[in-house]
Amino acid sequence: MNPTAAILLIGDEILSGRTQDTNGNHLAKRLTDMGIDLREIRVVPDEQGRIVAAVNALKGRYTHVFTSGGIGPTHDDITADAIAAAFGVGIDVREDARAILASNYTDPEDLNGMRLRMARIPDGATLIDNPVSRAPGFSLGNVHVMAGVPAVFTAMVESLLPGLIGGAPMRSVSVRIEQPEGQVAEPLAALAKAFPDVSIGSYPFVQNGVFGTNLVARSTDETLLKQVEAHLLTIC
Amino acid sequence: MNPTAAILLIGDEILSGRTQDTNGNHLAKRLTDMGIDLREIRVVPDEQGRIVAAVNALKGRYTHVFTSGGIGPTHDDITADAIAAAFGVGIDVREDARAILASNYTDPEDLNGMRLRMARIPDGATLIDNPVSRAPGFSLGNVHVMAGVPAVFTAMVESLLPGLIGGAPMRSVSVRIEQPEGQVAEPLAALAKAFPDVSIGSYPFVQNGVFGTNLVARSTDETLLKQVEAHLLTIC
Numbered sequence: 001m002n003p004t005a006a007i008l009l010i011g012d013e014i015l016s017g018r019t020q021d022t023n024g025n026h027l028a029k030r031l032t033d034m035g036i037d038l039r040e041i042r043v044v045p046d047e048q049g050r051i052v053a054a055v056n057a058l059k060g061r062y063t064h065v066f067t068s069g070g071i072g073p074t075h076d077d078i079t080a081d082a083i084a085a086a087f088g089v090g091i092d093v094r095e096d097a098r099a100i101l102a103s104n105y106t107d108p109e110d111l112n113g114m115r116l117r118m119a120r121i122p123d124g125a126t127l128i129d130n131p132v133s134r135a136p137g138f139s140l141g142n143v144h145v146m147a148g149v150p151a152v153f154t155a156m157v158e159s160l161l162p163g164l165i166g167g168a169p170m171r172s173v174s175v176r177i178e179q180p181e182g183q184v185a186e187p188l189a190a191l192a193k194a195f196p197d198v199s200i201g202s203y204p205f206v207q208n209g210v211f212g213t214n215l216v217a218r219s220t221d222e223t224l225l226k227q228v229e230a231h232l233l234t235i236c
Numbered sequence: 237m238n239p240t241a242a243i244l245l246i247g248d249e250i251l252s253g254r255t256q257d258t259n260g261n262h263l264a265k266r267l268t269d270m271g272i273d274l275r276e277i278r279v280v281p282d283e284q285g286r287i288v289a290a291v292n293a294l295k296g297r298y299t300h301v302f303t304s305g306g307i308g309p310t311h312d313d314i315t316a317d318a319i320a321a322a323f324g325v326g327i328d329v330r331e332d333a334r335a336i337l338a339s340n341y342t343d344p345e346d347l348n349g350m351r352l353r354m355a356r357i358p359d360g361a362t363l364i365d366n367p368v369s370r371a372p373g374f375s376l377g378n379v380h381v382m383a384g385v386p387a388v389f390t391a392m393v394e395s396l397l398p399g400l401i402g403g404a405p406m407r408s409v410s411v412r413i414e415q416p417e418g419q420v421a422e423p424l425a426a427l428a429k430a431f432p433d434v435s436i437g438s439y440p441f442v443q444n445g446v447f448g449t450n451l452v453a454r455s456t457d458e459t460l461l462k463q464v465e466a467h468l469l470t471i472c
Contacts, residue, residue, distance in 0.1 A: 017268050029253030
């Protein structure tokens with residue numbers, strides 16, 4: 001069995017529609033590549049109660065929980081405190097995190113009180129390196145807390161993932177047909193039944209007024225996948 | 237108090253990273269425009285147990301639940317059955333839905349057994365019009381079930397929303413500064429404290445190596461919002 005994961009996106013700006021999230025999709029692809037099965041994504045607002053409840057619901061259910069957002073210096077950045085609350089541990093400015101932050105500033109006064117908030121790390125956490133803007137993320141237990149800014153999030157993901165244990169990578173083959181999916185639904189259902197260890201999906205699209213379908217088979221077993229691909233090519 | 241909402245996105249293809257969801261962002265913006273507060277988004281795989289659990293968790297908590305995905309003709313389209321199971325009601329091919337589907341085909345044989353799956357509607361539901369490809373969505377109680385294909389989803393949203401009761405639309409003002417957010421975090425926190433009925437957020441970005449910040453204030457009260465905007469302009 002592969003390790004499992006959930007992603008928790010934290011931010012009013014996603015729920016208001018102001019921001020189109022891309023961090024979830026980026027991490028989803030990276031996890032698929034390394035054989036960690038992403039089983040759920042949630043988006044919650046910048047409210048401590050909601051973050052705590054979501055973290056507690058997810059961290060017991062999956063091997064890993066990855067969060068994005070709410071670890072900057074401003075008043076609405078409350079993720080670190082929420083994680084500490086979810087785990088029932090203390091949180092304070094930590095010297096190694098403060099030293100990393102300080103390396104950003106030639107004038108020590110620039111490391112003001114609000115910026116120091118970014119060095120507040122829950123007790124027992126390990127830091128996640130941020131080569132883009134220094135302020136670190138952190139892992140506490142199986143919860144990995146990263147920034148919301150995509151450039152920083154993706155850099156933190158690359159710092160974090162090599163240290164996690166992957167599984168059998170999920171491979172996929174995709175066949176595109178220019179027919180509506182209703183045309184191929186019957187042979188596709190038969191194929192799915194014949195290959196229960198291959199996940200076979202059908203993704204319709206509309207392009208320039210034409211209804212087409214992407215047929216996608218996914219499995220960790222390359223041999224099975226090649227057999228299914230051969231069948232898919234005869235369906236079209 | 238405005239009505240509240242959750243969005244439930246159903247589909248392995250989002251969790252594998254193959255598809256970047258855009259339906260959530262589209263509906264988020266439309267809900268914000270009409271004063272329905274989107275409070276949560278979840279993504280779950282094409283598994284009946286997971287869909288039922290999510291629908292049951294969300295439908296009691298919010299005024300509306302909007303789902304996307306899994307109502308096509310293929311074997312992996314299991315949303316309608318999952319909704320029926322969540323509500324504990326029956327599901328079968330319904331004559332009005334079958335008639336709508338039939339209007340797509342000149343040859344009645346084209347409305348094959350798999351396609352007829354799209355006319356299976358849980359007992360007690362009302363149909364949601366689909367001007368793009370006919371196969372309808374449906375509303376059962378406060379759960380509104382729509383297609384995953386973006387062109388069809390957005391069309392169904394426009395069929396559905398005029399019938400829902402909105403609230404006070406959330407307005408926002410946005411001020412973009414070319415400074416990292418740590419530079420303005422203190423006055424911003426003071427402003428947030430002085431205007432507790434205005435939600436003030438700070439969204440950092442990295443562009444061409446420059447760290448900047450979008451300061452965003454949101455409220456249903458235009459007068460308060462103008463006051464906050466004036467303050468934001470002095471912060472920069």
